[in-house]
Amino acid sequence: MHQAADLLPRKASALVEEALADTRIIIINGARQTGKSTLAEQCLRGNPAVTKRYLDDVRTRTSAAADPAGFLDAPGTMMIDEVQRVPDLWLSIKHAVDRDPRPGHFLLTGSARLLGLSKLGDSLPGRSETIELFPLSQGEIDSTPDGFIDAVFAAGSEFRTGPSDLRRKDYLMLAARGGYPEAIRRTAPRRRAQFFSSYLDDIMSRDVHQVADIRRSSDMRRLVATLAAQSGRLLNYSRLSADLGMPVSTVREYVDILELIYLIRLIPAWSANATTRAISTPKLTFTDSGLAAHLLTGITNDAATGSIMETFVLGELTRQLTWSTTMARLHHYRDRDGYEVDAILEDNAGRVVAIEVKAAETIRTNDFRGLRILQRRLGDRFHAGFVVYCGDQQLPFGDGLSGVPISALWTAGPQ
Known part of the structure; x- marks a missing residue:
């Protein structure tokens, strides 16, 4: 216990x-x-x-x-x-x-x-x-190593992890719980939902007004709800402006405020000379997957599930970067041809570990499409590539690529 x-x-x-x-x-x-x-x-x-x-x-x-x-x-x-x-x-x-x-x-x-x-x-x-x-990581909750980033940069394509007992429904439960200590303590779904609701009320009434003069808090609340549905996606100010009937300048100002108070995080786009077709749009993600899941309560389509799972994984990577000994930065990648990779970790030596997130218990060769494109373009700089998924074991897919259970993020230790 x-x-x-x-x-x-x-x-x-x-x-x-x-x-x-x-x-x-x-x-x-x-x-x-x-x-x-x-x-x-x-x-x-x-x-x-x-x-x-x-x-x-x-x-x-x-x-x-x-x-x-x-x-x-x-x-x-x-x-x-x-x-x-x-x-x-x-x-x-x-x-x-x-x-x-x-x-x-x-x-x-x-x-x-x-x-x-x-x-x-x-x-x-x-x-x-x-x-x-940040909110608690899974490794802090379960007293596990939380050493994935150090392990993959140390081992590269030789990284190995053991089997996992977790399945898709377990990962979705962990993502919906999130990492706020009070949310973890409340095991009953109704009580946890009450925490998230009260938390948002507190954020809107106190934190937002401490950093900016917001005259229409209802607009900010509508924006937060809309952003939850887009967590893990590229940030499109113009589309948000049209959907909400708000000026683009106001949307930008409000997004900046939400990042300032740690409700959301903008993950910068990654590019290099070898990937000149990369776009520069940042990716938006909620700091806590549990809060995002709360805002999406009742929405059960594949897009929402994929969004929450990616938010969960990006959150674990973000937390881990604050204490890993590897000096790395987190980005995402997408080019004008539609190839994308959910997470790019680049260390000070320029080595790249690329990660794709799949909210499924099986993976296919096509799931590695973005990783293979990036691998060809980067050559020796490409250190390793992984599809993290809801399955139970690590599976090789050739050329330094493999599928690993999501739980490897917090169970991996020194290789």
Whole structure:
């Protein structure tokens, strides 16, 4: 039996502890309800010289706004939770660490991409390190290695994984559960649905208005519902504008806000000299597959199922990239001839691992079409290619390509 979901060990804890030892300001950034406060408190446990400030408390927030310098005057490490709620603190924090440059001076948490907020004005180059905290990964939930990215870059086409007991219905259940600790704790579908509904209400009423002046929240809600149906697809602003009856400029502004508060993520397109026909449109995906699935409740067609499964896989890769030792970036690929690959991982050496997602228990040769095209175009740079699917075993498809169970993403360890 799992311990309480919000107390599960987080892979990010080691990153925070390392940064506290050599960096003046450490920022834990992520969506609301991902466990940022819990992680910060756990990383400071055993440190006797800690001052904790929680800006969701109105009295604390009022004090911070009235006297930022005095608010920050404390020995040891100061933890400030939801620091984006008082933007005026930012310049005072900069001034404090310039006068006293000791490591671990401030540990900040925020429910928005803090350095993207225009109100802050200064990104504190050289003084801060940002650690992104996403909803729980499957490996964090199940205490498994979560080492797929490191393993495939180490082994390339020689990567091997064992059989899986999971099937399509199991993966769909995991995707619909998502990774928010509170959603994992609620095992009854009706109670989990209530969490997602309340979570969206909270996001719309608090987080959105903290970062922008949105006059018609109903338009934002309609956009969120529409985006859920397009998670895992290319982002088409013009089509969204037409479907919703909103100006393209407004759609762009709202999408930027939703990314800023970690509700969605835009995955950039990948291209190289060898793939000059690649398009540059980003792919949109929800940060949590459970939230996207909640918004699609009642829609059971193949397109919706494929969208949720791709959102789930992209989410696991995104989480894993924050702690993998391989310095890699996540992209997608599509060219003007219609060939596409759902996920492209490229490391600093230019090696490419390409991944296609299939929400089926069987795979066919044709499922590797995009991978083979990319492999021919890249030559030696193509390190390995995989179709991750809902089946039970790894299957070779020649030339460094294979199908692997989706569970390999979190069960794979050192090869």
